[in-house]
Amino acid sequence: RAIEKINNDRIDIVEYNKRFYPEDALASHVIGYVKPISEKEFKDLEKDGYRNSDLIGKKGVERSYDKEMKGQDGRENVEVDAKGNVIRQVEATESVAGKNVYLSIDMELQKYMTDAFSGKSGVFIAMEAKTGKIITFVSNPEISLNLLSSRIPDNQWTELVNSKAKPLVNKGIAGLYPPGSTFKAVTGMGILESGISPYATVNSTGQYRYGKLIFRDSHKSGNGITNFAKSIEQSVNTYYYVFSQKAGINNIVKYAKEFGIGSKTGIDIPGELTGTLPSPEWKKKRFKKKQDQRWLPGDLINMSIGQGYVLATPIQIASVYQTIANNGVKLRPTVVDRFVTYSGKVENNKPVVIKKLNVSAKNLKLLQNALRLPVSGPGGTAKVLYIPNYPVSAKTGTAQNSGFVDNHSWIAGYFPSDNPQIVFVSVVEGGGYGGVASGSMAQKFIYKYRDKYVLKKQDAEKKKQEEEKKKQDEKNKNLKNNSNVKN
Known part of the structure; x- marks a missing residue:
């Protein structure tokens, strides 16, 4: 109110709407x-019912589901007389309330992993293996939404x-990295x-020598005789150097495409x-000079x-x-759990199957076991994830990158191995x-998730069983007492 009373022709007061983000x-x-x-x-967007005074989603879910959350404005066209009195209604469109969007993100886990990334740049994603719903998505550094909306x-x-940390970039979906040895599952x-x-x-x-070229293995002294399983366990580069050449570029590209490499999820x-x-085709398009277009063994x-x-x-x-964890069934990743209409109707966000991996069940099982x-x-190489009686499957990766002093650190996997629930x-x-x-x-993350969802559930089930046993013991005791009274 005090601002409204300012009488100064050098000051313009501009009003605009702004959304507040509590987190x-x-x-x-x-x-x-x-x-x-x-x-x-x-x-x-005017044709879709937007007004020039509207707020509109610019990034993230705010943009993806802007129309669902906005709903539709009502409109009434009427005929009036010279005095402005309504004679009749010409046309009317009822307003449609927008839907509430509920994310699949577990905010407790989200905060925990955001704090874990303090002082670091990178990404952490955790997704339900059987639904594709993402429960944690950290792209660090995060950035103030209240700042961006201002x-x-x-x-x-x-x-x-211009920040080197790239806080404006969603690194989870737009950060391009050499995947390092996490790619060995694909190869x-x-x-x-x-x-x-x-x-x-x-x-x-x-x-490994190829002509005059020398390619280093992951261990300077080597890993000795290596088969497929050992190559995954100990991340033995030489195995992939040799057998990718025997398999041929067409096979490697074919199955990389099967997994979705080079395509949006x-x-x-x-x-x-x-x-x-x-x-080879990509390289011809990518480079202009003939000598740079040749596909080389290296x-x-x-x-x-x-x-x-x-x-x-x-x-x-x-x-x-x-896809590996879900026995070859590739699902569309999503950050939305459900929609709720103004009337309270719940519309669950159902899993969307992208494809069934076109590989043999035998080879998929070999990869899962490895x-x-x-x-x-x-x-x-991932012994840090060993938890007794809670098996985890994972592949580490160390990716060289000329823009950083140190290599990028990768790990990808799922748990529990016997019945995968979460991919990370x-x-x-x-x-x-x-x-x-x-x-x-x-x-x-795994320890935090296990504490929240697995151990608490086990404790609750144990407590329930103890209570049921106590009730049954009490019931048996009463039956015995009644029997003694009759005798």
Whole structure:
């Protein structure tokens, strides 16, 4: 009210609507934000009932489901006389209330993992293996939604855009990284499906020579005689160098496409990128000079271990492991659990099947069994995730990146191995070895999830059984007493 009383012709008072986000930066890249509709947006959306005074979703769920949440404005056209009195109603459209959107994000787990990423840049995603619903989605650094929904000074906006940490980028769907050894699950399937026996071996000596080129193994001293299972357990590069060449680029590309590498997952957050699935055809289109267009043996060798030209988003790798965990059934990732109408009707967001993986059940089982070994095997690279009586399947990855001093740290997997419920992927930018930085993130999440959903459920069931036993004992005691009285 005091502002309204200001009488100064040098001051303009501009009113505008603004949405307040109580959690501010938490899950910011999932939720997104709204701002006043722009002239271009209004021009495109006026036909859909938008007004030039509306707030409109700019990012995240706010944008994806803007129309569902907005509903439809009512409108009445009437005929009036010269004095403005209504003569008759010409046309009327009833308003339709918008729906409430309930996210599948578990905000307790979301906050826990956001705190775990404090001071680090990267991604953590956890998804239900059998529904595709995402329960945790951290893209760090997160950013204040209350800031983004406000009028940001030009200098502050420039600072955000140019920040090396990229707070404006949803790294879960638009962060492009070499997937490192998490990609070996994809290459491995291509090798098996090409007809190469899982018992075929190579001798890992620490380096692999191809002509004049030398490619290093993951262990300087080598891993010795290695078959498929051991190659996953100990992340033996030489196995993939040798057998990807025997399988051929066409087979590797074919099964990478099967898993969705190089394609969008279809997640319901705008801005998803496709990544890069290199091939001889891709290289011809990508480079202008003839000498740069040639597909070289080294291109496949690098690609086989998730290096070279191949780039993937964390959600793509999460989708790969969701497909493996769900016995080859690939689901569309989603961050929405349900919609609720104004009248209270609940519309559950049902799982959407993208495809059934076109691979043999035998080879899929071989891959599933192998993915247990990094955690439980004697030479496993993901032993940090070992929990007695709670088996976890996982594959670590250490991805080289010239833009960082240290390599990117990856881990992807699912748990429990026997009946997968949750798929996870973690990327720590510049985090180094996958089993340490990202492994630590995954470990924290698994323990937190188990404490919240598994142990509490077990305790509740145990308590229920004890109460039922107590009631039954009391009942038996009463029956015995009644029997003694009759006698």
